[in-house]
Amino acid sequence: MSTLASFNDRMRVLIIGASGAIGGALVDRLAEHPRVAHVLACSRAPSLHASAKVEVRPIDILDEASIQSALTGVPHIDLAIVATGLLHDSSGMTPEKSWRALDKDTLLRSFATNAVGPALVAKHVLPLLPRQGKSVFAALSARVGSISDNRLGGWYGYRASKAALNQIIRTLAIELARQRRDAICVGLHPGTVDSNLSKPFQDNVGDGQLFTPGFAAERLLAVIDGLEPAATGQLLAWDGQLIAP
Template sequence: MSWHRAAVIGASGGIGAALCDALEARGCEVVRFNRSGENAIDLSDEASIAAAADGMRDSPPDLVLVASGVLHVEGAGPEKSFRDLSPDQLAAYFAINAAGPALVAKHFLPLFPRDSRAAFAAIGARVGSITDNGLGGWYGYRASKAALAMLVKTLSIELGRTHKQALCVALHPGTVDTKLSEPFQGNVPEGKLFTPEKSAGAMLDVLDGLGPQDSGGHFAWDGQRIAP
């Protein structure tokens, strides 16, 4: 399944740029949104999100991808213990990883066609699975990605009432070799560190194979459904 026009939020990041390039290689027109520049979106500024969506009203997308996210808050590492918890740090995780994508959905989902296929996808994370959490730690990142999964599920229910062919999902990219993950790559098993290009291609392949019956789900790069 090919997409006709995509809006990619976080297009300057490693995964976001790779998603844009892969979509264009598949014949999709891509509008790239970054924190600054001509197509600017700041996930912490709802007005900028609303303005970006309004700018696509005349030529709406059938695919919206939110590739922005934070793995750790600037100036602080991931919380290894509850003793490291900080309200400001937790708020920063939730603002970008959960509230930001939800606000993108708020303003972009109304642009979707009602009579044809469309998709909203946000970058999730396996560590956001409550079921899969056997190690602990990384409180803010885990919790914000778990919140994202719930938001995606809830969005999918409402979207499905009016857009029968649309889907709303979270996509786990695997561990990707980007500046974001560079400080934490030491414990990645051999063969499990992906290039942005490999991860982007795999996620798009998964997305192409999903249908409305899969809406609300959280899927890994290899197509496996991730348990909540």
């Protein structure tokens, strides 16, 4: 388990997307951590967690009033992780293999969930980061959002919405640094993780390359623990490697 020693003791943590595979694993890891005093676990569908440290509240990241309501009365947050995301759904939305599949509604839905939602969350969470001492706002992004890393093509909406998220993170980081010297705002790529989101696309994943949500959560917390203010605005992978924009 990562030490989280770079943060003040008695940390207050916020996980958004607690019903998801990675979000849920983050909640459970953090709840059992001795340095964590409180975990606010927010999701659209209610999530179940055994620890008394966990407080569950509803949120829809596309509804700003719901974001405000989820944060009502929260005194401050040392670590916030946005673990929401959309790649496909049960109505038939699926990543585009060709420009022939481009569809307005699918593109707008990808941008809404993967870029607009996390931006609205940041709007209400960043003011809750402490003025002094290390704090982190992290959003789960994806390596495929890197423009320079795009060699395969396809997945237009997911790629472009994650690229937009990466730009939003960089822009938030610049503004945040003017107000809170010790605060860090990053995008994180969790690796390929066994979840509903990745399920239809797991066939070509190499041996040992499909992580459990628990492993990904542990790696992400280790990366977060190691972050220095100089890292703010960057996209980092589960192993701490910098991903070029």
